[in-house]
Amino acid sequence: MIVDLDLQxxxxxxxxxxxxxxxxxxxxxxxxxxxEAELTIRLVDAAESQQLNHQYRGKDKATNVLSFPFQNPPGLTLPLIGDLVICAAVVEQEAVEQSKTPQAHWAHMVIHGCLHLLGFDHIKDDDAEEMEQLEITLLAKLGFNNPYLTDAE
Structure with a gap:
């Protein structure tokens, strides 16, 4: 797997x-x-995340990850899959709130965002279950725990 990553x-x-x-x-x-895949991951502060989340999703708050898939024009095949915008402050805060290591939560956000770029979604229950199971499997390959378990489980 060849990844051409523009990290901003x-x-x-x-x-x-x-x-x-x-x-x-x-x-x-x-x-x-x-x-092979080409993508941009932009790490932003809460203000930029909030502005983009409001502009593109109508939600006036910062969020952990936003995915912007690239659609190849008809007849053109490029390895470009899109952009992820990840809010560092939200990821750090969520890691603490969810009792996860920052590294595990960062990995989860990148994997989650990349799956969105591939067309996975979690709006319907069946789709959410498929996406979550894939995330759990991929994170386990990295040695990270199931991100969906709560302290009570």
Whole structure:
């Protein structure tokens, strides 16, 4: 799996995962579907996330990850799959709230976003179950626990 990743850092949050971490996570998520992929991952602050979430989803709050799939024009085949915008502050906050390591939650957000770029969705229950199971399986390959388990489970 060849991943050409444009990592854009537009946040002051530190520490952040490395370029190679992001490449590994994206490659894992995309490997069963593409032999090569080109994508951008932009790491942003809460203000930029909120603005984009409001503009594109009508929700006036920062969110963990936004996915912007690329649609190839008819007759043109490119490895470009799209862009992910990940809010570092939200990911960090959620990791604490959900008792996860930051690294595990970052990996989950990249995998989750890449699956959206491939067309997976979680609006319908059956689709959500399929997507969540795939995320659980992929994260386990990285040595991370099921991200959907709560402390009570």
């Amino acid at each position: 850092i537009a946040t002051e949050s530190i520490p952040l995962p490395s370029q190679s971490d992001f490449e590994q996570w994206a490659a894992l998520a995309l490997s069963g579907y593409r032999s």
